[in-house]
Amino acid sequence: MLESLQIGFNDIMQIFVLYLAIYGLIRLVKGTRSAQVLLGFCVMVVSLLLFTYLFQFAVLARVVYFLLIYLALSMVVVFQQDIRRILALVGGQRFFKRQYTLEKVPVTEILTKSVMNMSRLRIGALIAIERGISLRGYEESGIMLNALLSHELLVSIFTPPLPLHDGGIVIRDGRISAGHCLFPVSNQSELISSGMRHRAAVGLSEETDAVIFVVSEETGAISIAYNGKLHRYSGKDNVRKVMLRWLRVAMPHQKRVSNLSLTDQLSIWFAKQVEVYIKSRKQKKETDASK
DSSP states (O other), rough: TTTOOOOOOHHHHHHHHHHHHHHHHHHHHSSSSHHHHHHHHHHHHHHHHHHHHHHOOHHHHHHHHHHHHHHHOOOOHHHHHHHHHHHHHHOOOOOOOOOOOOOSOHHHHHHHHHHHHHHHTTTEEEEEEEEEOHHHHHHTTTTEEEEOOHHHHHHHHOOOOOOOSSSSEEEETEEEEEEEEOOOOOOOOGEEEEHHHHHHHHHHHSOOOOOEEEEOOOTOOOEETTTEEEEEEEEOHHHHHHHHHHHHHHHHTTTOOOOOOOOHHHHHHHHHHHHHHHHHHHHHHHHHHHH
């Protein structure tokens, strides 16, 4: 039996391609609401096939096979958002690695400072940071900028009644790619009492892998949307550390750049060493005096 089994190169390639397709599908729907729907669909199909096979129901098996075609077509409607997300991921994929150049301007520090300042002034803001899935489709609804990121520019964009204060901005490779962009609005029941900025942030995070920062113009509270979930942070939280942690997720290629010169860094290091030496001398004197 095993001697008649011949596996050629084409068979291995087909198995490999099928493995990649199933693995990629599981990775994309893992942790989402579509994963439960897909699991339920697979359980139902396998149960029907086993039922007809074990009891040798030939007529019922034909009906099941006939219905499977329409069930497969219905899955296109059920998973339309996930299919759109997969196509956007494939279309926005870079086949060559990005050549990141470290800007002299620390992007993470500018974003943190700008968002916290707008929170203090209660200026509403919606900032989307592009990651793997391209946001170029949403930029077409806004105004192309391709501007260098700065604190003054960010605050001026969202300050009413300037023309660009409505909508969101897209940040790509440490630059403001576009402003006044329209993002899809989420229909989650938990967001009924939330404003349009928060619902748009969650809606964009449901369809892409972007990290979106939101500042409420009513309370000044800072929220972060990612993977279809809205994370709210109050004044009691250390918002600066939280933002820097999220920015490391959104922009892993960016590194914190020190604005201090070499002389200043050496002076700080020397001052710390002197402080450590003085503390050690005091501790030694205290131990000698106790003896």
